[in-house]
Amino acid sequence: MVHPYAVAGFLVALLPLIATPGASLALLVRHVTDxxxxxxxxxxxxxITGLYIHAALAIAGLSALVMRSSLAFTAVKLIGAVYLIGLGVWTWRSATPNATPTLHRQRLPKRADSVYTQAFLANVLNPKAAAIYLTLVPQFIAPHQSFGGQILTLATAHALLITLWLAAWTLLIRRASRTLQKPRFKRTTxxxxxxVLVALGMQSAAT
Incomplete structure (x- = not known):
């Protein structure tokens, strides 16, 4: 069991990372607006699923292996970068009139499984998310207690915090619903x- 003060400290340390715009927020704005x-x-x-995957890998030690191997780390980083860039290109094309058939362009973003997969891959292929469980999480773990249980507790706290953050953004987006429903605003968004997605992919590939 992680001490409540340790959980609180972990969440405080996470706040700047979560508040920094990333792929999850970009996808949220895109799909909620549309x-x-x-x-x-x-x-x-x-x-959240991606977060738990990183937590499970950290428990199993697989993430540590990837981070220690420059070749494996580079491979994961490049796969994630290519995915984000590809998703960014697809998002741009979906907003361009006559770029793809209208029926296809309207239906694809509305499929929950498609949106879920995009968010999952954007997170699970992000080596920076894995780094949180290799560098930040160990600072809040007691060595004499269950290692796996503590990581899962912190992962759950992480999941709750990011859920609140994205939910708050959803409310803000919906408050401006009239503006958001305008075709011009949707294209701009x-x-x-x-x-943002392409920039994140390029940054991931470059670092």
């Missing part, structure tokens, strides 16, 4: 999201 607040749920669930 298809409504129901799309926030698959984005949140996909992100989608293109802004695509630029």
């Amino acid at each position: 298809s409504g607040r129901r799309q926030a749920l698959p984005v949140i669930l996909g992100t 989608a293109r802004t999201t695509s630029v």
Whole structure:
């Protein structure tokens, strides 16, 4: 069992990382703007699933292996970068009139499984998310207690915090629903999201 003060300290340390705009927030803004607040749920669930995957890998020691091997780390980093860049390009094209058939362009973002998969892959392929469980989490773990149990507790706290953060953004987005439903604003949001995703991918590949 992690001490409550340790959990609180972990959450405080996470706040700046969560507050920094990333792929999850970019996807949330894109899909909620385009298809409504129901799309926030698959984005949140996909992100949380990715967090638990990183926690499980940290428990198993696999993440440590990847981080210690420059070749494995580079491979994971490049896969994640390519995915984010590809997702950014697809998002831009989906916002461009006549870029793809209208029926396909409207249906794909509305599929919960598609949105969930996008959010999941954006998180699980992010080596920086894995680094949280290799560098930050150990600072709040007591060595004489259950290692796996403590990591899962901190992962759950992490999941709750990011859920609150994304839910708060969903409320803010929906408060401006009239503006958000304008086709011009949707195109602008989608293109802004695509630029963010491509930038994140390029940054991940470069670092």
